[in-house]
Amino acid sequence: MIRTEHLCKSYCHHSHYEVRAVYDININISQGSFVVFSGPSGSGKTTLLNIMGTLDRPTAGKVFMYGEEITSFSDIALARLRHKKIGFIFQNFHLIPRLASWENVSYPLIPLGISLKERLERARLLLEKMGLADRLDHAPEELSGGQQQRVAIARALINNPEIIIADEPTSNIDDETSVQIREFLNELKTRGVTILVATHDAMFEKVADVVFKIKNGRIE
């Protein structure tokens, strides 16, 4: 389902020297699998997930999704792909400040022309599922870290994506919520959703189908 070939990403630091974030990554991820990328900070987990999730482009190498080489896609095609197939969960939530939870969750539906009523209804259902039925109208500033992450998960699921990409989803939240999120992602996997998680959290490795250990931008 997702395949990478000799994937590389490097950054020029002040044009003086090059920093290799990921180097020569060749992986193959099958549909419906739970994949964990683990490794120390700065090992290149986030960069790899960003490239596979189309949020960033590689310096060299290719990414294939559903058999198509997505690295050659235009920005418009990539945005469309993200819209239809991919949901993101970020380490620091990336919710829009001062917008109510339900508005944050339903934000991706706005350009689809979906009515306010339907957006509210779909967001409400997801937030109820995340245990936030009483927090529909609360802005991110009024929520705890765990609650914000659950809102972010609801937003990732609003378009019924086939792939969930989670970057350190439990690093900024309490243990109890971490357990809930792991269980929830595992439940999604049982429904056929492909889960890609970059994490330090060793507990994820227990529920993962595949674990890639990354160090210095390479898979060990």
Add this chain to the structure above:
Amino acid sequence: MNKHLNLLFLAIENLLRHRAKTVVVCLCLIAILSPFITAITISEGVREQSLISVNAGADLYLTYDEFGRNAAIPLKHLDEIKKIFGVTTVIPRIIGRGFLQNKLAIIVGINKEDIPDSISCVSGRIFENPHEVIVGCELAKHFHLNIGDQFSMRCQQRKVFTVVGFFSSDSSIWGASMIFMSFRDAGELFGKQDVATDIQIHTLPGHNSEIATDLYDIFQNEAYRLQDKQMVELYVKKGFMLKEGIFSALYVVAFALGVPAILVASGFGLSERKKEIGIMKATGWQTLEVLELISMEQLLISFLGATIAIVLSILWVKGFNGAFIAQFFIAEITMLPKFTLPARFLPLPCLLSFFFAFLLTMVGSVYSSWRASTVSPVVSMNS
């Protein structure tokens, strides 16, 4: 269609969400646009009144020419002019200026039967005897004059005039500080007998060129100047264009100072905006959809700013009588005009205001938004 409506509602919500930025941008727009609309409105009002006065005036204006400028003309040819075929009326006038206490007044010396129809007595009567005058209502109000009051001008204090009536005029500017008296009294006041500042000639339609030829024969080697209604109208228009031009030049300077203010204000919360755009892109928004949303926000804020600016301009002109700005367009008036200022709201300056406002806000926001929406979402989100 639903998509665009959704974006419009989101744009409204975003403006409310970023209240501080919205208010600052609106205030900048108002500060720039309101004086502009007010000035144009007053200028158009004054121009309209001037043209009304010109149209109601004579067909030909005759003066002497000294050093390339209008000069007083003697009355010795008056009878000859009256006899020219096609001439219906000949009106010699003295128009001068003099101080009544500390206020500059316009003195019009004219025979009582020649007083134009646009001047109507609102109380009292027209002057009949020597040293009688009628005074414009605004001037009378300023000096608390009553019928029967006597005054003298600063230039000729021995000559005492008696107020016998007050008049109003179609034109509030000219009527505001005008005093009408007999032609003879005006001559005495300025110490010039048997001359007029100009002679108004009313003619039958289509006779102006023949009359000009006859006048040439009458004046022969004398340096005289003949201007027809079209020329006077042209001078008036040119004069206003010059004044508007000076104002516009000053305004460009103000504008140049205002633009950076708008740009800074529009860049207010830019990093938060970049993050938002990154999130939007990460959740599948297209660059065009992001830009459409930003444009709608700018359109709304421009509409709001320009509308408030127009309303404030109306208030400035109608409520505060163009205080502080009217002096750019009307000579020798104070910062707070004492007469009802002529004003004319035209749709074009209002539409231009919307356009300028939109242009300014777009310049302030679109480039940065476009940059944020064309780089990788990761870069925008982490900025």
